[in-house]
Amino acid sequence: MALAEAQPKRRRRRKSVQRDAVPDWFRRFLALEWDATEIRSYEIDNVPGLLQTEDYARSTITTWEPEADQRLIDRQVETRMDRKVVLKRTGRPSLRLEVVLSEAALRRVQGSYAIMRAQLRHLAASAKRPNITLRILPLDAPDRITMPSPFQLFRLAEQNFSTVYLEDLFGATYLKEADEFTQYSIVFGRLRDAALDPDESRRFLDKMVESYR
Template structure:
């Protein structure tokens, strides 16, 4: 499922994390100290460590010298650097006038991921939304956007669905936790809501989708203050998570934060209905709307 553009991203992210580990654990210096030693801008080093921009071959050599990177690891970092600078245009490049940089990062990680663990409190996860539902939540969530921009964002979501679930031999493995409230909100009106529930009944049978709902009866166990998703990747690439808010998506890659989010997701899984019970709940809510 991973394409060339995603390989570039993952190489960039993996290189950045490796450089940060060498700085923290071996060199034990701050970004400002390293930047001063190399005569460059610390904001440049920060963007490289966060995978937001590529590292030049020259700068990588200076960093490896400064950090005392062993010879057997230099070649590995050099290969990552080479892979991270290959120019390939991702599929979402034509939508860049509509998507924010934080959303673009989510899409890029999703495109490279093997699985996602996602919790949503008030809405249906994006990859499970119908077009009418997606349009309704986009119009509310991005009220300042014009019709063309809304159309563009909805199209991006539909393309993501097709690429990750329906037009691939290796679908993204999606484990979703939602709340009963998300199922009851009549987003887009009565007809759109019913169509969304019908779609959930269908897509929850997809081999790449595991959908569980936390019922009202669980009380406080279903009251999370923010949505989040965790992406996992093939090989030894570290997980990355995104916490969602009205300000956008916050990237989380600290191992301690990731362990906490994985524990939280496991706890929510234990509080939620099984996939079969969840489908029964969806069917009951849909029947009440008929």
């Protein structure tokens, strides 16, 4: 037997593959979010990422990827929490966040009653900040228009740039044409008009907190 054959075969080491917590298609979103001077967001089933508590964020991520390694989930939660810094940035034009949030997102239990109670309290506190406007769109609002999916409108004043962000199971779509942005702006305005005003929305949240006792 040849010496080479007599030697025990070495097992090839598989290269360690680390899955990125931030997919490539979402990196563009993070860049837009960082540079934005205004974000208008319509949400149906979930609290917007910038206004989520850590426990709520962890629950939503785990629900989507129940078999994911805990380290990956931890990195995704950390990324989502780190995004909140844009709401407190200084030395640059501040970010103005305006949200129309469907009542459905408040009634859909994410994680547990305790998680929902803390999340709603966080929403109410966030809504008191001067650069955040939150309006709740009640399920019983009469004659309101309906949208099949959430969307976000980004305006970047320094770059003179605006875009609409849409997300689905396969990634994201960015609508950059002026007429597309205008159409979604009109729709957002109609949803906003049908929603409760900011003071009524905070009182609505306070009542919802009590329902999660």
